[in-house]
Amino acid sequence: MASPPPPKTLTIAGSDSGGGAGIQADLKTFTALGTYGLSVITALTSQNTLGVDGVVAVNPPFVSKQLRAVIDDIGVDTIKIGMLHNHHIIEAVAETLTALFPPAGSSKLPPIVLDPVMISTSEHVLLDPSSLPALKTHLLPLCTLVTPNIAEAKKLSSLERIDSVEDMKAAAKKISELGSHAVLVKGGHLDERQVYDVLYETANGEYTVFEHPRIHTKNTHGTGCTQSSAIAAFLSKGNSLREAIQLATDYVQAALLASFDIGHGSGPLNHLVAILPRALAAPSDLDPHPFTSYLIRSCAVDWTMYTRKHPFILGLKDGTLPRESFIHFLKQDYIFLTHYARIHALAAYKSFSMEEIDAATDIVKHIVRESKHHIAFCQSWGISLEEFHSTPESGHTVAYTRYVLDTGVSNSLLALRVATAPCLLGYGDVGTWLHDDPGTKREGNAYWPWIEGYAGEDFQKAVRKGRDLLEESVKANPLSPAQLAEMVNIFRKATRLEVGFWEQSWSLQ
């Protein structure tokens, strides 16, 4: 029953109680970008939008222990490293990674993105300055990408000034000499209007400049954490390094634009910007048809009236339905079938693949076949072909058929299919129920052959096909809550029109 797991992304970083930075920002980013987040906590901070008012470092052996627990059992696709606080933790992380992925070993280090967090936006020292040599010597050589801002790039490169894109290129190249595969120097504070981030890749000696408009907002808490964890997330999803940086930059830009004011200081980015609520779960063993079962559940009262409680079907069940009601029903049902065939022809017109056109046409052919049986069946009830064709269409039949046709013209192909679903699913359900229920009269029930028709394999196969078509189109193109609500409205309306269809014949008596 298990689903395929999403890519696994690990953050090794500090905790931010305020939820905007640290492992909290990382886990939010991993989740928003569709990966499975794991975390090794290096330090706890007591923190909010105004700043950090306390830090407790985790004992280095316990940092290693968390890292071993994760790698030994679960494994990871990419690692993002953030705040490490002191050189003991730096050494513990570097040693544990080297022990878990020995240089000569068969399992390679996963891509590692290091955000060399040193000082918080609120000027709190997050990395003991004496730890810089340990970072340079032990950790940088293990990294795929290091993402310093200008201040951090100065410390790592020992360059005194980084005032231009050219300076950033020089810094990136210099930092790369410490051993990482690539360096992204983030141009946070160079220019008022544009931001330039410079990537240097050691393997090919190439520079890439990523340029984006500066966003003027005070809510920038966690920008660096979010960018580096987003890069790690996109790498874990199979993007190249440049793609991952571009996609992560787009995400951070969008999250900054949608940032919000909470607290009294620098608010967080809006990590939710990349996601929409999913209205329906994917099909599963327990609920293999989530869309159609949701539609039916959402109009339970009308559905029960249509498929279980209406006196017309109870009259079919015990054979007491007046003959004139049934004959009226049969005549109007034939007219209905004509329009029902048209609507599926329209579905074929609205389809853009041969498979879909074929599937819709099969339904039209099925209805045409059904209508021939219908005529033969009606003749067995003494209705002549002439009488049959001269039957005027009732107001209610017009209402139902034209509602479905109009939905098909004015709305999407899915809406068209939803409008036809109550007929298909409902007759299938009624047929099976009447057929299988021990309380249904069989011997001497004039309506038994009709029941057998809808319970029969030919019709039931069409029901399953129609249902699968609906489920597949929603699976391929998941609905937003608003779209789902629209589909429920259409399904409910058509279900009520089905109830009215029983009613128009029943009320004759």
Next chain:
Amino acid sequence: MASPPPPKTLTIAGSDSGGGAGIQADLKTFTALGTYGLSVITALTSQNTLGVDGVVAVNPPFVSKQLRAVIDDIGVDTIKIGMLHNHHIIEAVAETLTALFPPAGSSKLPPIVLDPVMISTSEHVLLDPSSLPALKTHLLPLCTLVTPNIAEAKKLSSLERIDSVEDMKAAAKKISELGSHAVLVKGGHLDERQVYDVLYETANGEYTVFEHPRIHTKNTHGTGCTQSSAIAAFLSKGNSLREAIQLATDYVQAALLASFDIGHGSGPLNHLVAILPRALAAPSDLDPHPFTSYLIRSCAVDWTMYTRKHPFILGLKDGTLPRESFIHFLKQDYIFLTHYARIHALAAYKSFSMEEIDAATDIVKHIVRESKHHIAFCQSWGISLEEFHSTPESGHTVAYTRYVLDTGVSNSLLALRVATAPCLLGYGDVGTWLHDDPGTKREGNAYWPWIEGYAGEDFQKAVRKGRDLLEESVKANPLSPAQLAEMVNIFRKATRLEVGFWEQSWSLQ
């Protein structure tokens, strides 16, 4: 520029390095359900799918410090409390909450959901048994809801057996006497096929039984954490307690159904089950028209050819376009306008609110007006009315107009609008550019009046209206990536047909 903040949900709990339970599960749940997550960490665990191999409790004063940092600055809408590890932490949390929200104070305690975590699925003791009295005495009286499973309910209620729904009711009532507003006893292990959760609410003395099918999967790591944090998330979104429990139960069911195998033991729930990737950010100051700017960016090469580089418009710009090309263009453009009016009439038909019908009709009226100017303009170019009406529709004009019409019939209203967008946005852009560019010939350029027409306020107003209509419908009903890709295809095709429209007149020469 700041967006309105989402509801704020706080978890006070332990950290699970494996990402499936603890604050990690809580933050994932908060994010997936659209709330802003904060966290106060009470203990660190070194943990994976096989179990817990190490726990380090956080110093109680630092637990309080994190809690104060969060509440003092940011505030919270609901609190979920999970693993507290020992009675010192229980007391620190209870005292700090009471100090921050004093019983006689003006700010009330937010709703608190307590998951009384005692023992992990892997039998690891997560709450020191001697701490039970502290939990009962200090914390339960502050809680809105307590959510014990059967084992925890036995400890809290001192009942020896809880073997039935009736026993669960008795336990819930007994636990409620410790002071919480409500108790949800979760019937984890009672029945093979169905799960019953029993809610008791003190205020009205009512029981509610929540029933759902048992899901047989080994991947249940973090179920309790997820359920309690989902209840907290739904409460923060304004749901009633019963609604929140039902919605949280639905979420947990879906997340269990979509759970996946990672590691060698009990894998995690799939927290991602409630979300879809969002293809486009919401409009913002920096990017107020994200949909139309995305469409244009996505077919940049064709768009530039259409609006900047085609020799037809360059000929308009410097006045060198051959007269016969322009006359051919004017004649075909009139035919185009006729069908363009029809497509907007179809948009009115496909609309279901008077506002939308009115907006579409305004466009039709605008086109009719434009066509009259067009005739007058053509007469100024020496084209007689007779000649005008007898012009045969060119193959390319047929292609373009019927493509747009077919899209309108066979696809959604949005797709119809997207198919018309290159014409509206492109002519608006070309008109403005030709008008404002200093390199455009004005004096003695026979095409200057044409340029002025499209740069004029009447046309530009229509452009803005059409663009806003597109943006609003996407804002109201965000697109999935697949839907966005479909819209890009339509926009690109129509843009290429626009290029072809210049081409058919240009290539006459």
